[in-house]
Amino acid sequence: MTVSTGITRQDCVTLDAADPLAHYRSKFELPSGVIYLDGNSLGVLPKDAVARANDVISREWGTDLIASWNTNDWFDLPVRIGGKLARLLGGSAGACVATDTTSINVFKAVGAALDIQAQDAPSRKVIISERENFPTDLYMVEGLMKFLDRGYELRLIDDEDSLDAALDADVAVVLLTQVNYRSGRLWDMARVTRKIQDAGALSIWDLCHSAGAVPINLDDANADFVVGCTYKYLNGGPGSPAFIWVADRHVNRAWQPLAGWWGHANPFDMSVSYEPSQGIRRFLVGTQPIISLATMEVGVDIALSVDESELRKKSLALTSLFMQLVEERIPNHPLTLVTPLDEKERGSHVSLRHPDGFAVMKALIAHGVIGDYREPEVLRFGITPLYIGYADVWDAVETLRRVLDEELWRAPEFQIRGAVT
Amino acid sequence: MTVSTGITRQDCVTLDAADPLAHYRSKFELPSGVIYLDGNSLGVLPKDAVARANDVISREWGTDLIASWNTNDWFDLPVRIGGKLARLLGGSAGACVATDTTSINVFKAVGAALDIQAQDAPSRKVIISERENFPTDLYMVEGLMKFLDRGYELRLIDDEDSLDAALDADVAVVLLTQVNYRSGRLWDMARVTRKIQDAGALSIWDLCHSAGAVPINLDDANADFVVGCTYKYLNGGPGSPAFIWVADRHVNRAWQPLAGWWGHANPFDMSVSYEPSQGIRRFLVGTQPIISLATMEVGVDIALSVDESELRKKSLALTSLFMQLVEERIPNHPLTLVTPLDEKERGSHVSLRHPDGFAVMKALIAHGVIGDYREPEVLRFGITPLYIGYADVWDAVETLRRVLDEELWRAPEFQIRGAVT
Numbered sequence: 001m002t003v004s005t006g007i008t009r010q011d012c013v014t015l016d017a018a019d020p021l022a023h024y025r026s027k028f029e030l031p032s033g034v035i036y037l038d039g040n041s042l043g044v045l046p047k048d049a050v051a052r053a054n055d056v057i058s059r060e061w062g063t064d065l066i067a068s069w070n071t072n073d074w075f076d077l078p079v080r081i082g083g084k085l086a087r088l089l090g091g092s093a094g095a096c097v098a099t100d101t102t103s104i105n106v107f108k109a110v111g112a113a114l115d116i117q118a119q120d121a122p123s124r125k126v127i128i129s130e131r132e133n134f135p136t137d138l139y140m141v142e143g144l145m146k147f148l149d150r151g152y153e154l155r156l157i158d159d160e161d162s163l164d165a166a167l168d169a170d171v172a173v174v175l176l177t178q179v180n181y182r183s184g185r186l187w188d189m190a191r192v193t194r195k196i197q198d199a200g201a202l203s204i205w206d207l208c209h210s211a212g213a214v215p216i217n218l219d220d221a222n223a224d225f226v227v228g229c230t231y232k233y234l235n236g237g238p239g240s241p242a243f244i245w246v247a248d249r250h251v252n253r254a255w256q257p258l259a260g261w262w263g264h265a266n267p268f269d270m271s272v273s274y275e276p277s278q279g280i281r282r283f284l285v286g287t288q289p290i291i292s293l294a295t296m297e298v299g300v301d302i303a304l305s306v307d308e309s310e311l312r313k314k315s316l317a318l319t320s321l322f323m324q325l326v327e328e329r330i331p332n333h334p335l336t337l338v339t340p341l342d343e344k345e346r347g348s349h350v351s352l353r354h355p356d357g358f359a360v361m362k363a364l365i366a367h368g369v370i371g372d373y374r375e376p377e378v379l380r381f382g383i384t385p386l387y388i389g390y391a392d393v394w395d396a397v398e399t400l401r402r403v404l405d406e407e408l409w410r411a412p413e414f415q416i417r418g419a420v421t
Numbered sequence: 422m423t424v425s426t427g428i429t430r431q432d433c434v435t436l437d438a439a440d441p442l443a444h445y446r447s448k449f450e451l452p453s454g455v456i457y458l459d460g461n462s463l464g465v466l467p468k469d470a471v472a473r474a475n476d477v478i479s480r481e482w483g484t485d486l487i488a489s490w491n492t493n494d495w496f497d498l499p500v501r502i503g504g505k506l507a508r509l510l511g512g513s514a515g516a517c518v519a520t521d522t523t524s525i526n527v528f529k530a531v532g533a534a535l536d537i538q539a540q541d542a543p544s545r546k547v548i549i550s551e552r553e554n555f556p557t558d559l560y561m562v563e564g565l566m567k568f569l570d571r572g573y574e575l576r577l578i579d580d581e582d583s584l585d586a587a588l589d590a591d592v593a594v595v596l597l598t599q600v601n602y603r604s605g606r607l608w609d610m611a612r613v614t615r616k617i618q619d620a621g622a623l624s625i626w627d628l629c630h631s632a633g634a635v636p637i638n639l640d641d642a643n644a645d646f647v648v649g650c651t652y653k654y655l656n657g658g659p660g661s662p663a664f665i666w667v668a669d670r671h672v673n674r675a676w677q678p679l680a681g682w683w684g685h686a687n688p689f690d691m692s693v694s695y696e697p698s699q700g701i702r703r704f705l706v707g708t709q710p711i712i713s714l715a716t717m718e719v720g721v722d723i724a725l726s727v728d729e730s731e732l733r734k735k736s737l738a739l740t741s742l743f744m745q746l747v748e749e750r751i752p753n754h755p756l757t758l759v760t761p762l763d764e765k766e767r768g769s770h771v772s773l774r775h776p777d778g779f780a781v782m783k784a785l786i787a788h789g790v791i792g793d794y795r796e797p798e799v800l801r802f803g804i805t806p807l808y809i810g811y812a813d814v815w816d817a818v819e820t821l822r823r824v825l826d827e828e829l830w831r832a833p834e835f836q837i838r839g840a841v842t
Contacts, residue, residue, distance in 0.1 A: 029479075029483040029484075031483075031484050031485075031486060036486060038486065038487045041487055042482075042486055042487045042490075044483075044486065045478065045479070045482050045483035049478065050475075050478055050479060050483075053474060053475075053478050053712065054471075054474075054475070057466065057470065057471055057474050057658070057716070058450075058466070058471060060659075061463075061466050061658060061659055062450040062452075062465075062466035062471075063450075063452050064452075065452055065457060065459065065463055065465065065791070066459045066462055066463045066791065066793065067791075068659065069463075074659060074660075100521070100522075100525070100707075101521075101681070101706060101707030101708055101709075102707055102708075103679070103681035103682065103683075103706045103707030104521070104525065104679060104681070104706055104707060107678075107679055111568060115568075131693060134682075135682050135685070135688075135691050135692065135693065136681050136682035136683075136707060138693055138694075138695070139680045139681055139682055139684075139685065139694075139695040140679070140680060140681055142680060142694065142695045143676060143677075143678055143679060143680025143681075143695060144678065144680075146676060146678075146680075147532060147536075147569070147676075147678035148568070148569065149571075150570075156693070182691075229708070231708070237478070237482060237710075237711070237712055238481075238482055238489065238495060238708075238710075238711035238712065239495075239708040239709045239710045239711045239712075239714070240710060240712075241710060242707075255564060255567060255568075256564075257564055257565065257567075257568035258524070258525060258528055258561070258564060259560045259561060259563060259564025259565075259567075260522070260524035260525070260557050260560055260561055260564075261524065261555075261556050261557035261560055262524075262557075263560075264556070264560065267556075268796065269796060270556050270603075270795065270796050271556065272552060272556065272559055272577070273559075273560075273563065274559070274560040274563045274564060285522060285524045285525055286521075286522030286523055286524030286525060286557060286663075287522055287523075287650070287652070287659075287660040288522075288660045289658075289659075289660045289661060289662060289710035289712075289713030289714070290658070290659035290660045290713070291474065291658055291659065291660075291661075291710075291712050291713045291716060292710030292711070292712045292713040292714075293660070293710070293713075295478070295712060370486070370487065370488075372487065374691065375689070375690060375691050
């Protein structure tokens with residue numbers, strides 16, 4: 001066993017006692033007996049969400065029924081919650097709707113951006129994205145290009161240098177994810193957006209792993225299109241509807257390709273032809289899953305109430321602590337840090353590679369530390385500052401140390417491949 | 422006042438007492454003091470849905486958290502519920518997933534069908550639909566054609582005769598809604614599908630106003646593609662996810678255009694390129710709203726337990742009763758029956774035109790009969806045999822008679838335009 005001369009558990013307890021965000025923990029149902037470091041995949045249940053869901057089901061659906069579309073504001077939920085998300089993301093120069101899934105919103109954003117470029121610069125036929133992007137973003141682009149069959153090309157980059165090299169006069173759209181789902185690396189949204197726009201392209205940012213985790217200011221970044229999900233750091237519930245934000249200067253310039261009645265200028269006129277609504281409503285398509293959507297608002301409201309700079313400070317303190325403790329206390333194992341040490345390049349999760357990462361994560365979960373595993377060999381630990389504390393991090397790393405030092409991961413039950421959350 | 426010599430309220434009470442489906446009423450929360458004739462727009466709350474939703478929220482999300490994707494079967498929900506829907510619709514020669522919205526599933530179905538035709542008969546460039554189709558179906562086709570920009574054309578028909586005339590060698594796809602949302606008219610799915618296929622086209626049926634309302638047998642109809650919603654006669658909850666069913670002979674022949682990671686052959690390999698799953702999973706896109714989706718299954722289970730022929734018998738008896746009572750008891754008002762008298766052409770709602778339909782519906786709702794209004798001038802009454810009885814129909818028609826005979830609809834508060842449910 002490593003005897004550490006560094007930070008102690010008592011130090012962590014002291015940090016928790018002084019944590020200005022500590023009271024947020026009581027707003028959430030935390031599973032007992034485990035340390036939940038997977039809020040970057042599925043956020044925990046806000047306590048108020050139970051009552052909200054019950055009210056939507058029993059009163060709004062059960063009693064008020066069809067009238068709820070008006071009296072309980074169901075029609076406006078995507079726009080109302082979208083308005084809150086726009087505020088959370090510092091996006092007053094555009095508007096947002098909460099709707100559909102991230103994948104589908106990627107399709108809308110890329111479709112609309114390509115349509116704008118087809119008007120402004122029809123020779124631009126290249127879509128840039130990251131090789132390491134979350135795959136569905138790439139798949140949606142691939143499906144869209146195959147469907148359009150008009151000579152579009154997907155160009156994959158690996159980092160900012162290769163982005164710089166790839167940004168030529170053929171590029172129409174650049175689709176990046178602000179925080180990488182695997183490494184936790186954070187793009188500088190403002191700087192990179194400027195580069196993209198200087199090169200004559202439009203930017204689309206996927207905020208799935210950053211909304212609610214790092215401060216975002218879409219206005220400062222002069223963002224074009226933005227999509228993201230609400231079930232990670234926003235604690236909206238499993239599969240809660242995603243969002244799409246579009247800058248005012250673009251929103252009325254294109255039809256997005258999924259031209260459904262919720263995006264119609266006058267949906268209840270029941271006219272035969274589509275006429276897109278002015279503004280962000282044209283990015284709506286069909287009837288939304290109201291129970292999931294309304295329940296999600298509780299998590300968004302919590303996020304809106306948080307002091308962003310405190311959130312970021314604590315997030316960085318916790319991820320730094322995690323890294324430092326691994327370095328100090330688990331030196332003699334083949335663990336490789338995947339997440340950037342530079343704070344400016346770090347989101348809110350920490351990833352480590354281990355050659356037996358799969359079995360190690362299964363063992364960790366069996367011993368009460370819930371992270372997750374992503375191919376290849378990556379152990380992923382979501383550090384959600386609203387409900388994770390310093391002592392939690394200490395305890396999690398200590399469990400990782402035991403799993404490795406005592407080779408607990410070699411137990412036969414952890415060798416069986418299959419889903420690890 | 423009209424003195425009727427026909428059916429009495431006591432006759433209706435007697436019919437209710439002998440109704441073999443009467444016990445289904447106790448499975449639903451019915452709003453007190455009103456007669457709810459809008460189940461064709463939003464079905465009522467199944468009592469068991471409250472407990473199901475609570476379990477999904479408190480235990481599956483709150484306690485089991487990320488593990489629920491496996492241990493609580495979240496990953497398989499769209500396929501498992503889709504399997505039940507395929508059974509309900511008599512579609513063993515294909516498969517179904519419960520996912521996304523009807524509008525988005527229309528896009529997938531039309532996109533896939535066009536891709537198949539592009540392989541088999543590339544000169545076919547016409548999509549046929551109904552001028553009176555629910556508008557979002559037309560809008561999605563319009564958006565898709567505009568996006569593709571490859572010379573596709575939408576040809577609108579008005580009835581079966583004009584369909585016959587329109588079915589020429591240019592037609593790729595025919596998109597019809599089995600029961601019209603406004604008139605309640607029912608297409609003969611088997612006969613019309615045969616015509617479409619004989620003409621070399623592919624059929625897409627929208628079952629929004631028929632699934633759970635009329636017996637459907639996709640196998641007998643030799644259906645190609647089918648979409649529909651679950652929040653009307655299936656009582657799945659507001660905006661509960663829709664479904665898409667695809668015949669086995671077609672399912673692997675095309676990518677549908679929304680190529681998201683849930684449709685990938687191996688989503689957790691996180692590979693850079695899209696490879697569609699074999700079978701119906703390729704019609705999935707992104708992460709589904711689990712609370713809405715899981716809650717919806719309760720309504721589907723109830724529908725699966727019903728004897729379809731009894732359901733149809735009662736549905737026709739109730740809609741016929743409604744029409745007969747209107748004719749007998751409200752003869753002296755400008756009411757025009759929109760719904761077909763021929764039972765073979767009738768779904769499960771009854772529509773009447775009245776020149777002041779908007780005010781009449783507002784007055785009806787104020788007097789405890791909840792139907793809805795659709796432009797132009799159409800009063801719509803959903804007759805849902807699982808929870809509406811014969812005396813309900815009598816009472817609803819009696820309220821309509823009072824609203825008209827006593828000119829209650831002329832009250833100033835009913836003249837204000839705006840949303841009517």
